Amino acid sequence: MLHAIDNKGKEDNMKFKIIIIFIILLIAVNASAELTIKEYLKDKNNRDVAIFISGLAVGMGWVNTELRMTKRQPLFCIPEKLVLNVKNYQEILDRLIQEMRETRTSRDDEYTVGLILLEGLKETFPCKDNTQ
Known part of the structure; x- marks a missing residue:
């Protein structure tokens, strides 16, 4: 009977280790899912980046x-007939990155392209108040 309990403890310990490894892998995959400015500038002509x-x-x-x-305020307002x-989008990114370089710190390279693109769209296509 003691042997069965000992095996159960080993199984629980193994399950715990597998769960921890799985969580670590998920975190690692999620961390690399965002494209940073540094990566964008290095690979911006790459099809995958596009x-x-x-x-x-x-x-x-x-x-x-x-x-x-x-019926809420949109984040940005691209004119209807503009496609x-x-x-x-890359021109918008490049313009904002260039503006950032004027006041750049080394940490700016770690900003994500998604954040910069959103800010660029808001700046390039601002909405008038109460735009629906």
Whole structure:
């Protein structure tokens, strides 16, 4: 009977270790999911970076749509007849990154491209008050 209890303790210990390893792997994957300014500048002509930026822009567009549908202020207001492409989004990113470089610290390289793109869209396409 003591042997069965001892094996149960070993099984619980092994399950605990597996769970800890799984959590660590999830954290590592999540941490690398964001593209930093440093990575963007290094690989900005890479197709994968363009796809990533396009995905960010589409997601931000859906958030804006949800805000409008629920009668809340959108984050930015792109003119209705204007269609943006990845090159436009990269130009917005490049402009804001250049502005940041004028007052840059080494930590600025660690800002995420998503945050910079959102700020760039808000600055480039501000909404008038009560825009629905």
